[in-house]
Amino acid sequence: MDLMGESETHGDRRRETKEKKRKKKKRNEKSKQHADHNPSSTDHFPSSTDKLMELLKMKEPIFLFAIVIFFSLFRSLGVNIIDAVSSPEVSEFLGNKKNILNRIIVTGGWAWTLAFVSINAFVMVILSRQGRWRQLVDAFVRLFVATAVWWILTSLFEYIEFLTGSCSDESVGEVIACKRGGLQWIGFDISGHTFLLMFCVLVVRMEQLNHFHSLSLGCQLWQVFLVSIMSYLSFVLLVVYTFMLVVTSSYFHVFWHKAFGAMFAWLGWLFVYLLANRLRYLTANIAYIRDL
Structure with missing residues (x-):
């Protein structure tokens, strides 16, 4: 027992x-x-410090800064590299602020950027196999933040020019009245074109990288074709923006106006993608807690 x-x-x-x-x-x-x-996992979302280091390691801002500094310095020394290698007709066309490239590409630069990035986001979502709508929402949040940064900084440039300047006719004290009268308002005019072109290049490039990192392609021909088309269009857009940055650096504004424009483009780009990374982390945490 x-x-x-x-x-x-x-x-x-x-x-x-x-x-x-x-x-x-x-x-x-x-x-x-x-x-x-869990969205707090570093495999899903990098910390703000890690994201900052990732952005600082990118070579595109260094390349764009080099373009602005190089061509602006030569212009400050009285040497225009484009004039030296092109015909007088080309130089006259590019040096005219009202040329068709300036009117269509530069003036409407942010609209072109928004259109391309939006279409690219939809295409990448169609091709992606996981988290499609989450990717689309994240893309449009980034574009919203970038648009806000673009508007705030361009408005700031105008305000700085007003505070630091005066009309060529001292009897006129208002900017609008000065310009409507065919006069010139002389102040610290941070180059909005330099800012816009560099900012657009960085945003387009970053969105391109974001979408392709999240892309999971099959072997279907139509998918490869769509990706090839979007890659080609992004390449053309980046080349055009970079060329117009060279033209702006060679013909318009003084050195420091363009240097500050480039610096604000870089800082604005850093802010957009650091904030977007943080917003993505926070919204994912809310969804995670709700599903527990």
């Missing part, structure tokens, strides 16, 4: 041990599943 009782006791202990192991395994699997979906 004692042997039978002892055997039953050992059997109960083994069953209890197995049940504990089963429950522990289940808890571990559940914890792992939550960790995989």
